[in-house]
Amino acid sequence: MANGTQAAVTEAARLNEIGFPEFTAKLITDTFDALVSANMRQTEAYVDLLTQVSKPLTQFINDTKDDIGGELILQFLARVLPDASSDVGTKAKSGGALTDEEATKITDAVKIQGETTPTIAQGNIDDSKYKAILDAVAKRIAADKYTLLKEMVKLGILRLVVEHGTIETRLTFNTYGSTFYERQANTYHRDEFKFNAKAKTGGFVSLWVKASASTSYSSINVSTTSEKNRDTSGSQVQIYGSVKIDFKTDYQPLNA
Incomplete structure (x- = not known):
């Protein structure tokens, strides 16, 4: 008969196959790499701006x-010399x-x-x-873009930094097992003895008395047995990983 509890213990012994330490180590490493990569991209953007x-x-x-x-150029021209009837808007x-006034207007704009x-x-x-x-x-x-970049440098660059971080990993490993056995037995015994006798007299024409007798004995034994076996076992594994990072922003002054 199978033993469900023993099977559950056997499943629990396979915990090392899950590789939870490797999972945790990779989570920490990947998080660190992501932070370093993000910082490098921000630094590269600063360098490119400077x-x-x-x-x-x-x-x-x-x-x-x-x-x-071309979209930016058309927007510029449509703002300086708008023309609602034109398919390009300018x-x-x-x-x-161009009239003299329009030519002067666009010359001043550029x-x-x-x-x-x-x-x-x-x-x-x-x-x-x-x-x-x-x-x-x-x-x-x-x-205009050059002027805008100059102003950004004066203000400093908005950057994203990690102020506080929490890395959490959790492993839930559940095993369960149960064994059910049921046996039912019934017996039945019966002994019976019978005696039968009968007699018959004839009519006046008969001088004999007819008689008969019989005996019977019976013994019955009945035995019934019903058995039920049920065995259940299983395991449940939950691996939970999360990264919680609090961000703050600040301005880093840049000198051009």
């Missing part, structure tokens, strides 16, 4: 103007035309202090003139 703002304005504009997307478009900027002339806008307008707007946007 590198950019340390460039002269002209070099910064030349290095970044090609990264200015009067400064290829195939269009001017960069300390830098030589082109003068946008009035008249029709051909492909060459349109390309010059787009280039001038891209330089203007790049200059």
Whole structure:
């Protein structure tokens, strides 16, 4: 007959196969690596920012103007010379035309202090003139970004640091086992003895008396047995890991 309790103990003996120490060690290591990696990315961002703002304005504009997307340029032109009837939302478009007032307005908008900027002339806008307008707007946007980065450096960079951290691991290992056995037995015994006699007289024509007698004996033994065996065993394992980190932010002054 199987023993459920013994089976449960056998399951509990396999606890080492779970590798809970390795699980905990990896949790701590991965958390540490994530924090170090995050700090390195922030440091790289600081270094990149300082590198950019340390460039002269002209070099910064030349290095970044090609990264200015067409959407930003169109937004700039739509703000300076809006045209609701145009499919691009601005009067400064290829195939269009600029009045003297409009040409002056866009020329003033793309001017960069300390830098030589082109003068946008009035008249029709051909492909060459349109390309010059787009280039001038891209330089203007790049200059604005340069100014913004300079201001960020003055304020300091918002960075994310770990103030307090808690690493928690938990292992719950449950085993259970039970054995059930039931036996029922019933016996039945019966002894019986019977005697039967009978007689019959004939009519007046018979002078004989007919008689008969019989005996019987019976012995019955009945034995019934019912057995039930039930064995259950099992195990339950719960591994719980959590990382709790409290963050705070501060400003790190950067000197350009």
